[in-house]
Amino acid sequence: MTPLQTRKLWRMGAGYLIAFTLWYLSVKWLPLAAFARLPDPVTVLKEWFAPEPAYGISIFTGAYYKHIIASTLRAFAAFILAVALGVPAGILMGWSSTFHDYAAALIGLLRPIPPLAWVPLAILLLPAAEVAVVYVTFLVAFFATTLNTLVGVKAIDPDYLRAARCLGANRRDLLRDIIVPGALPQIFTGLQIAMGAAWFSLAAGEMIAAQYGLGFLIMDAYNLIQYPTIVIAMVTLGILGFLSSAGIRLLGDRLMRWRSGAMGLHR
Amino acid sequence: MNDVLHQGALSIRQAGKIYDPAGAAVVALEDCSAEIRAGEFVAIVGPSGCGKSTLLNAIAGFDRLTSGEILLDGVTLASPGTEPRPGPQRVVVFQHGALFPWMTVLENVIYGPTRQRVLGADAARAKALDMLRRCGGLDTAGQRYPGQLSSGMQRRVEIVRALMNEPKVLLLDEPFRAMDTVSKSAMHRHLLDIHALYPKTVLFITHDLEEALFLADTVYVMTTRPGRMKTMLRVNLARPRTLDMLVSHEYLELKRQVVAGVHEEAQKAFERGERELA
Amino acid sequence: MADATAGQTVTACNAPGGFSRLARLTGVNWRGALAVVAFVLGWELLVRFKALGFAAVPGPLESLTAFWATYASKASYWESWFASFRRVVAGFVLAQLLGIPLGLFLGTRERLRELMFPVLELMRPIPPIAWVPLSILFWPTHELSIIFITFIGAFFIIVINVHDGVRTIKQEHLWLARSLGAGEAMIFRRIVLPSVLPAISVGMTLGIAVTWNVVIAAEMIAGDNGLGRLTWEGYVSHTSTVVIIGMVSIGFAGYLSSALVSWLLHKLTPWRA
Numbered sequence: 001m002t003p004l005q006t007r008k009l010w011r012m013g014a015g016y017l018i019a020f021t022l023w024y025l026s027v028k029w030l031p032l033a034a035f036a037r038l039p040d041p042v043t044v045l046k047e048w049f050a051p052e053p054a055y056g057i058s059i060f061t062g063a064y065y066k067h068i069i070a071s072t073l074r075a076f077a078a079f080i081l082a083v084a085l086g087v088p089a090g091i092l093m094g095w096s097s098t099f100h101d102y103a104a105a106l107i108g109l110l111r112p113i114p115p116l117a118w119v120p121l122a123i124l125l126l127p128a129a130e131v132a133v134v135y136v137t138f139l140v141a142f143f144a145t146t147l148n149t150l151v152g153v154k155a156i157d158p159d160y161l162r163a164a165r166c167l168g169a170n171r172r173d174l175l176r177d178i179i180v181p182g183a184l185p186q187i188f189t190g191l192q193i194a195m196g197a198a199w200f201s202l203a204a205g206e207m208i209a210a211q212y213g214l215g216f217l218i219m220d221a222y223n224l225i226q227y228p229t230i231v232i233a234m235v236t237l238g239i240l241g242f243l244s245s246a247g248i249r250l251l252g253d254r255l256m257r258w259r260s261g262a263m264g265l266h267r
Numbered sequence: 268m269n270d271v272l273h274q275g276a277l278s279i280r281q282a283g284k285i286y287d288p289a290g291a292a293v294v295a296l297e298d299c300s301a302e303i304r305a306g307e308f309v310a311i312v313g314p315s316g317c318g319k320s321t322l323l324n325a326i327a328g329f330d331r332l333t334s335g336e337i338l339l340d341g342v343t344l345a346s347p348g349t350e351p352r353p354g355p356q357r358v359v360v361f362q363h364g365a366l367f368p369w370m371t372v373l374e375n376v377i378y379g380p381t382r383q384r385v386l387g388a389d390a391a392r393a394k395a396l397d398m399l400r401r402c403g404g405l406d407t408a409g410q411r412y413p414g415q416l417s418s419g420m421q422r423r424v425e426i427v428r429a430l431m432n433e434p435k436v437l438l439l440d441e442p443f444r445a446m447d448t449v450s451k452s453a454m455h456r457h458l459l460d461i462h463a464l465y466p467k468t469v470l471f472i473t474h475d476l477e478e479a480l481f482l483a484d485t486v487y488v489m490t491t492r493p494g495r496m497k498t499m500l501r502v503n504l505a506r507p508r509t510l511d512m513l514v515s516h517e518y519l520e521l522k523r524q525v526v527a528g529v530h531e532e533a534q535k536a537f538e539r540g541e542r543e544l545a
Numbered sequence: 546m547a548d549a550t551a552g553q554t555v556t557a558c559n560a561p562g563g564f565s566r567l568a569r570l571t572g573v574n575w576r577g578a579l580a581v582v583a584f585v586l587g588w589e590l591l592v593r594f595k596a597l598g599f600a601a602v603p604g605p606l607e608s609l610t611a612f613w614a615t616y617a618s619k620a621s622y623w624e625s626w627f628a629s630f631r632r633v634v635a636g637f638v639l640a641q642l643l644g645i646p647l648g649l650f651l652g653t654r655e656r657l658r659e660l661m662f663p664v665l666e667l668m669r670p671i672p673p674i675a676w677v678p679l680s681i682l683f684w685p686t687h688e689l690s691i692i693f694i695t696f697i698g699a700f701f702i703i704v705i706n707v708h709d710g711v712r713t714i715k716q717e718h719l720w721l722a723r724s725l726g727a728g729e730a731m732i733f734r735r736i737v738l739p740s741v742l743p744a745i746s747v748g749m750t751l752g753i754a755v756t757w758n759v760v761i762a763a764e765m766i767a768g769d770n771g772l773g774r775l776t777w778e779g780y781v782s783h784t785s786t787v788v789i790i791g792m793v794s795i796g797f798a799g800y801l802s803s804a805l806v807s808w809l810l811h812k813l814t815p816w817r818a
Contacts, residue, residue, distance in 0.1 A: 011659035019664045037682045098576065105577025106584060112803070113796035114754075116674075116762040117773065120780030120788045125598040162329055163365035165353040167379035167432060177378070181369040196670070203672035204762040208777075215675070219766070222678035234675045241670035258369045258412040 039227040047228040055226035071213040082141035090149025115140040115201045133205035141194035148190020152183030188252035199241040275435035275468035277303040283334035295321040297493030310471045310479035314536035318494020328353035357436040358429035366413040373409040379432040436468045491536040611786040629771040636695025644703035652711025673698040691763045698759035699752035710744025746810040757799040
């Protein structure tokens with residue numbers, strides 16, 4: 001490890017330590033009621049790693065994993081659906097100006113409505129609250145995927161398309177050989193945004209309308225005055241969100257190996 | 268072989284193109300004519316915005332002419348009534364390079380023949396490696412991505428990708444524009460070697476008169492908007508061309524004949540640019 | 546070289562006829578208009594025939610009538626607008642006021658960056674809505690806690706964007722400025738600030754959209770009033786016309802504030818088209 005990396009690591013550790021100490025001290029020692037009501041980090045950590053937690057949720061309890069699995073399944077169901085529909089929709093919008101005209105108007109109409117505003121209607125429309133939460137999560141991820149894919153298709157250098165046509169590509173070849181790989185970097189940017197947005201909506205949806213899941217756990221713990229559990233669920237949501245974006249980034253790097261090791265000479 | 272050599276005669280007859288952005292008709296090309304023999308290396312020189320690219324786009328099948336016609340071996344390529352259709356008979360090498368960055372060098376080079384289904388993948392690969400090797404030992408770079416090559420290598424690979432299709436005409440759109448003098452000179456050497464190896468009709472578009480005289484059999488100087496052929500010049504320098512020719516009497520004499528004309532057009536284009544920006 | 550075809554869309558294979566010609570002549574996206582009409586018509590029909598879950602939902606006509614008859618003139622409806630807007634503005638402005646300086650500091654001060662950035666990165670993936678309970682615990686009033694959550698929603702986005710913007714400033718520009726004798730203050734004002742304006746603009750554009758998202762969710766969970774609360778109460782009290790009116794109002798409100806922000810940004814950075 002280079003001295004620079006060592007220094008960075010030290011400072012990172014110091015940063016975490018300062019943050020945790022500040023949190024601890026403000027809860028424990030500051031004579032302010034507002035802070036005193038919050039759970040302190042030591043209690044949270046103890047609870048999180050306790051074999052027999054005071055409020056029933058720790059890494060040793062099955063309930064914790066039940067909530068994690070419920071949220072993850074919902075997030076991934078919504079995300080996969082969003083990708084399966086959003087990527088083709090975005091490509092089609094970039095591909096055909098006719099389709100673009102129709103779809104752009106509908107997206108322009110529906111997109112300004114925040115996903116959470118859909119929750120009540122979704123519960124009314126759809127057979128179960130479960131489906132409603134997934135639908136709301138899907139919706140944001142879908143818009144993010146579609147629009148980023150469209151941007152990616154539009155950003156493809158027209159010379160690539162001309163070159164391919166010179167070389168004898170037909171319309172289907174153009175789609176497979178130029179449009180899809182050319183838009184891939186932007187598609188993956190979109191997928192990362194979509195994943196973030198999906199977790200965001202999922203948490204909110206679960207807090208409003210679900211019976212289990214991490215969002216529900218946060219709300220439930222609040223209602224039952226189990227404050228350390230709130231923080232455990234929040235941090236878990238953060239970790240899951242982080243892991244899913246990291247996974248997408250990794251997959252993207254694997255699929256787009258042509259972008260790594262470039263000498264920067266190609267434009 | 269002889270048969271191939273006699274293909275690629277291009278005749279440009281009173282070609283005209285008027286762009287109509289919101290009614291303000293811009294005459295990019297007007298009454299532009301040239302007869303290009305099969306296998307000839309032709310350079311078209313003119314300042315930016317003189318309609319060189321318009322002409323190239325019409326020949327390549329990217330864009331429609333508004334008057335006149337262009338024929339390849341007697342067959343109409345472009346006319347106001349012809350639907351523009353690019354194809355492997357005339358392949359373009361682009362100004363900024365258009366190798367597909369997501370395909371390896373080899374995948375790029377076999378793209379044409381495999382998409383046109385004239386060669387199977389294995390045959391195409393064998394042919395590609397052979398051509399890459401002949402064109403300066405590029406075969407060793409076959410598994411690399413374009414982004415990992417120098418810009419000079421990228422441009423040569425792109426030329427090989429074009430030649431793989433056995434085109435009748437090779438269209439080079441200012442391919443060395445962004446290069447420094449040394450790389451450019453090296454690329455001239457490579458291009459001349461490749462042309463000697465695969466003597467196709469070449470249409471080389473540039474704004475660099477010296478480059479044009481050094482490379483081409485015939486140099487056309489284009490006027491600026493409307494784009495028209497102003498001067499035609501036969502370059503009677505022997506082949507293979509060597510660097511010492513750049514200081515030969517014949518070369519300098521040719522240069523003397525057209526340099527004033529080219530400069531005049533460049534000045535006109537520059538002033539028009541100033542006016543349009545103002 | 547002027548490339549006259551570069552502006553064409555990727556395909557441009559559609560024959561110029563029908564809608565395309567009409568669109569060129571009038572400058573209106575007629576296909577889009579048709580799609581919107583079809584959408585509204587489809588909705589009305591689905592409700593009429595009670596297809597799927599639509600039995601429980603009012604049609605567009607019914608919603609519009611209800612809106613004109615009762616809500617357009619109802620003070621409480623417009624108070625909802627005001628309440629939500631106030632929260633959005635408060636949270637958003639606060640996020641910019643604190644987030645832009647912090648982003649600039651993090652981008653320019655290496656030591657501070659290495660200390661604080663990992664902590665921010667740790668907190669960023671936590672969905673802002675997940676802060677609701679802690680926020681309610683901490684702040685004395687629900688109003689303040691909703692504003693705080695709204696603030697969180699826009700805060701991380703602007704900090705990260707400004708930070709990234711500072712880090713992409715060309716070193717050459719800084720060297721040039723120094724060699725011309727510019728002091729730190731001058732460099733900051735003439736180089737750093739203009740260079741990060743695009744990043745600020747991206748951060749604000751993303752932030753305002755997230756802000757509305759957060760406000761609506763927070764109001765549904767913990768609000769006493771506001772458009773989110775209105776919509777939620779419509780659901781709870783089985784007056785589904787209110788659900789539709791609430792949603793459409795929220796859409797309008799979000800659209801309006803995004804338009805406002807982009808107009809402001811356009812005024813701030815006139816050199817960007």
